[in-house]
Amino acid sequence: MPMILFRAFVTLLARVASALFVLAGAMLTYEVIARYFFTAPTIWAAELSQLCLIWGTLVAMAWCLRERRHIRITAVISLLPPGPRRVADIGAMLAVALFSALVVWKGWEIFLDSFERGRTTGSMLDLPSWVAELAVPAGFAVLLVQALIEATRALRGEVIEEGHVSE
Secondary structure (H helix, E strand, O other): OHHHHHHHHHHHHHHHHHHHHHHHHHHHHHHHHHHHHHOOOOOOHHHHHHHHHHHHHHHHHHHHHHOOOOOOOOOOHHHOOHHHHHHHHHHHHHHHHHHHHHHHHHHHHHHHHHHHHOOEOOOOOOOEOHHHHOHHHHHHHHHHHHHHHHHHHHHOOOOOOOOOOOO
């Protein structure tokens, strides 16, 4: 049951990311029209669209890993027989998990420092810096769990074709 819930959570995050990308595009389109056709630029469009892109990218990472939609260099791996290919896949997923754990740890420290100090972006909108910084440990925490799931799947011999959507 927890795996089904986590899978649904990752899918939900991917859909949220999609909405954030559309929202960023809409805000930037509005900004261009307001600035160049009406000489009335906004103070919010650039910064909020950046936030959408940051959060969208980072919360979509686990879905991209699960669905094998990330960039992979397979020139050597594709030449390996199934056994060594599986070992390489397990090693890669464990490397992703280790890197993600480090980013969660350091990203949380950066977020917490900004939160405690009340650091802001310094822009006209002057949003708290932690709003963007929280996306890093949050996104990488979900990626960490997904990488461990993928390592387990590879250990069991479950093969997923690149670019295959498993939903």
